[in-house]
Amino acid sequence: MPIATARPLEHPAREEIRLEAVLHALADPMRLQVVRFLATLGEGEAATCSAIDLAISKSTVTHHFRVLREAGVISQVYRGTAKMNALRRRDLDALFPGLLDTVLAADAAQRRRVR
C-alpha cells in the first residue's frame, strides 16, 4: 500500500471547530450536497467520496471534502485506499445546537422553491 494512503488525515478537535469555518464549508452547493447525503446515513455509518455523484472532477471532489473535514463538518478515515466520510453531527450539535438541522431544512426549502 503506498505510504500516502496510510497518512492520517488531520481533523480539528471538537473545541477547535469554529462557526465561521463551518458556515464557509456549508456555503457551497457541492458541499451542501455532500452534507445532505451524509445526513441520510445512520449514526456510525460512512460513505466513500464516490458514493455521492457530484458530476465534477475528482480533484475538485477531493478539495470539497477537505474543506468540510478541515472545518470540522465531516470526518474522513482511510479504509484501504478509499476515504470514508461521515458527518460530525454529534460535535456540531454539541457546539452549535440546531445549526446543522436548520441549514439542512433551509437547503430543502430552497430546493423545493427554486429547482
Add this chain to the structure above:
Amino acid sequence: MPIATARPLEHPAREEIRLEAVLHALADPMRLQVVRFLATLGEGEAATCSAIDLAISKSTVTHHFRVLREAGVISQVYRGTAKMNALRRRDLDALFPGLLDTVLAADAAQRRRVR
C-alpha cells in the same frame, strides 16, 4: 449632493436570496459582528456603518456591508451621504425559518467559549 450618493443600491428580491450566499456572508467574523449588532435594533430601525466599531479600514467596512447586502442579509439605503443598514430579518425568517437565530445563538455560544 454628488450623484454617487443618490445611486440606488442593488438588493436581491426576497425570492432571489440564496442560502449559499447567506451562509457565505455570515462566514466571516467582521460580518457576523455587523449582523449581531443589527440584530439588537428594533424592527424598522437602522444604523450607519460607522455605528459599529469594526477597527478595520473604511474600504474594508464598505466591502463587508456590500457582501451582506448582495447576499440579502441586510438592506442599505442612503440617508443624505450616510448608508443606513438594517437586517432583512423578515425576508430571512420567511425563507429560512430559524436560520438567523440559530447562527446568532451559535455565535454567542462560541464567544462565551473561546474569548
